Amino acid sequence: MELEKALYKADYLLKQKRYAEAHKEVNTYLASDPESIPALIILIQIYLGLDKNEKADEVADQLIKLDPSDANILYLKGLTQTQTGKRKSALKFLDSALAFDPMMAEAHGLKAAIYFLDAEFEKALEAADNGLRIDPQNEICLNHRSMALLRLDRKEDHVQADQQALKSNPMNPLTHASVGFGALQKGEYDKAKDHFREALRIDPTNEYARQGMLESIRATNLYYRLFLKYAFWMQGLTPQVRWAVIILGYVMIRGLDSVSNALGTFAPIAQAVVIVYTTFAISTWIIGPVSNIFLRFHAFGKYVLTEEEIDVANRCAALLLMAVLGAVLFYSFDVDPDVQWKNLGFYVLCSGIALTVVVSSIATRTLEKSKRRLKTLGTIFGIGCGVLILMAFVLPNLAWDIFNLLLYSFIGYQFYANSQE
Structure with a gap:
């Protein structure tokens, strides 16, 4: 009976989103019956609530x-596979679930939801x-x-x-958040804010609505609105086409940069295009976390940011x-005797921007395994930047070779980061 x-x-606490307490209760039950299907189903939901998606997948x-x-078990497996980024595998389990229960x-x-994430909107x-x-009436x-x-x-x-x-x-926070993102995409920013605010009023812990509210506040900035239009456009492309756009843009800019000096009177225009494109590309990598620096001082935005987002914003600011x-x-040194100081300034400038991109890319990953991989690579890159700056003092000639290697x-890091979720 006990x-x-x-x-x-455990089931009651789960519905109350008191995941840690629910975990303790379900473990008490599983200690005596480790193969209890109802208890294991509750455990999966607890792990998902705690963002321990890999553990949920194991259960x-x-x-x-x-x-x-069992169709419900196959559905749960499809859900955990989705949460761990294995969407193709998830679809197979969902099809199996529907074979048993159409x-x-x-x-x-x-x-x-999976087809939508993969930009297969007709299938979605x-x-x-x-x-x-x-x-x-199914809300999803x-x-x-x-x-x-x-x-x-x-x-x-x-x-x-x-x-x-x-x-x-009308009391479903996910519905209000979805309507809010739709309004955001159409440029109806005030309407988007209203729906995100209503979603958070109903459920202050709704992450989808919180992210939407942050986006709508950031959209008060004209440049960020342009970025949002670009982001929505990119999200509307299939992953393969997105990669084609990224690679084509990189190749075109590299080619334009290499021939700009041979374009005569058009050289300044070509160089301006390269600078504008490069600035835009870099800004798209860092705009989210960097905009959080300013949100820290926003009357409402500062209450929407999480501790992790504040920490990332502080690192980006530094x-x-x-x-x-x-x-x-x-720019302070422009004479030959001080060329090593000029180079040092260049290395510090590039390292600061590059590491801001690295920190931003780690912060925007949604899967823990992706974050772990990028943190490892980011740490190695950060050490490389430190070595570069040290070499600028000790062996300035070698520093340039290290700079090219880091470049x-x-x-390569950016291409790898873009492949991670």
Whole structure:
């Protein structure tokens, strides 16, 4: 009886989002019955709530061994695979779940979410419609149907889908957040703020709404609005096309830079294009965390930032200050005897900007394994920058070789970081 009470209490605490307490109760039950399917299902949900997605995935494997034909277990495995970034594998498990239970609207909804993340909007719309035929009030299907319609530029259908989603459940924070992102994409910033604010009023812990609120506050800046339009455009492309755009842009700028001197009167224009593109490219890598520096002083924004975001903003501020000091040093020395000081300023300037990009790229990854990989590479790169600055004092001729090595390492790091989620 006591054990049954522990399981009931764990489920109650889970619904209250008191994950640590729920974890303690479910462990009490599992200590006496380690193969209890209901307890393991609760444990998966607890791990997902605690952002321990890899542990949740391991428990899902354990459940599948106990009952490989249970549609709910296969759905949970699809969910944990999605959360760990293995979306193709997740789709296979969801299809298996639907083979056993074709009426599982949640599985169709999760398929719609996966297809949406992969920019396969027609498939996302089809999956959402399949789920809504089973359950017309399913919120995941309603929200992803609305978002897919927006990306497919079916604006009238999108407006109707938003109204339907809000009518279905006006107290659902995910629905308000989804409508808010739709308004954000259409440039309706005040409307977006209203919906994000309502979502956070209903559920102050809703991460999707919190991120949306941050974006809408940042969008008060004209330059950030241009960046948002670019970001939404890139998100509307398939991953393969995104890579093609990135690589093509890099190749074109490198080519334009190499021939700019041979363009005669058009050389200044070519150089200006290279500078503008490079500045824009770098700013897209750091604009999120760097904008948080200013949000720290915003009347409302400072309350929306997490401790981690504040920490990253502080690091970026320090690194950008380092870059500014390097720029001052670089432009303060312009005579041959002091060329090593001029070079030192250049190295400090480049290191400050590059490390800001590295810190920003780590902060914007959503998967823990991606963050771990990038932190390791970022630490190595940071040590390399330190060695470069030291060599500028000790062996200035060798420093230039180290700089070139770090430059190519930085380019490689960015391509690798863009492949991580």
